[in-house]
């Protein structure tokens with residue numbers, strides 16, 4: 622049973638529209654914004670949004686408004702987006718999005734206790750998560766450092782790992798022993814950052830500042846993701862993985878994703894005695910201007926700007 626020291630009223634009404642993946646899948650890439658006149662949420666949300674920089678958890682009126690709005694989303698009376706039955710375009714209720722983002726700013730931190738469950742292990746859990754937003758199901762072992770401002774979705778961080786500030790460890794991501802994760806990194810859902818405990822001189826996996834390692838990637842065996850790199854979903858990067866720049870055909874250092882690049886998993890042809898086969902590799906598709914964020918990082922920036930980092 623999940624006990625929490627703070628609870629919000631949740632209206633128990635049937636959902637007006639299902640929000641399952643099928644319904645949410647865009648039938649068309651384009652979206653239209655449609656708050657005014659369409660949103661069931663009050664216009665005060667937009668006013669709060671305009672002065673969001675001044676808001677804090679001490680603003681009880683604002684908090685109540687936002688909690689009520691998010692309750693409406695929770696109950697299905699409002700939703701963030703839906704496919705327009707006529708045009709198949711995705712309609713976005715910006716006000717609903719704003720309510721969610723405002724909630725990150727307005728709601729105070731709250732402690733949750735997961736039942737009476739006791740962990741038993743040789744290595745205890747860390748007790749140093751001050752300033753870290755850690756959801757139930759996030760597990761950090763003693764000996765791992767998580768800097769204030771990091772965000773842990775239900776995930777696992779093993780002993781010796783270092784996770785710097787502003788970094789999000791997304792759902793079911795694992796940060797293996799001794800892996801080093803820089804600042805403002807996003808480890809996407811299900812990402813596996815390999816651990817290296819033995820031999821003692823083995824190089825751990827390093828993911829440098831501002832990198833984005835997308836869903837279900839595996840970065841293992843001392844592989845390295847350089848600053849600002851975007852590693853596409855499902856990419857496997859081990860220390861011996863070939864890395865090829867598709868613009869030049871050049872073979873880059875193995876096991877390393879270049880800074881400010883966008884990479885995906887690919888294949889390279891290789892001839893064996895038994896014939897020609899495709900072997901996994903990493904393809905460098907694009908180069909990003911140094912210091913720039915990939916478009917797909919925009920949502921992460923919004924979440925961080927509005928208080929996810931505690």
Ligand SMILES: CC(C)(COP(=O)(O)OP(=O)(O)OC[C@H]1O[C@@H](n2cnc3c(N)ncnc32)[C@H](O)[C@@H]1OP(=O)(O)O)[C@@H](O)C(=O)NCCC(=O)NCCS
Nearest residue numbers: 791809810835836851852853854855883884885886906917
């Ligand atoms: C890597 C990524 C960021 C590239 O995005 P992008 O720069 O907009 O590039 P595109 O989507 O235009 O893709 C470029 C090419 O790479 C291919 N590609 C994209 N992602 C790929 C992936 N993960 N693996 C293999 N190929 C991929 C595309 O099919 C496309 O090929 P084409 O040019 O022949 O059509 C993106 O595709 C990705 O992997 N996003 C993952 C999102 C995610 O995991 N979020 C975290 C949620 S927790």
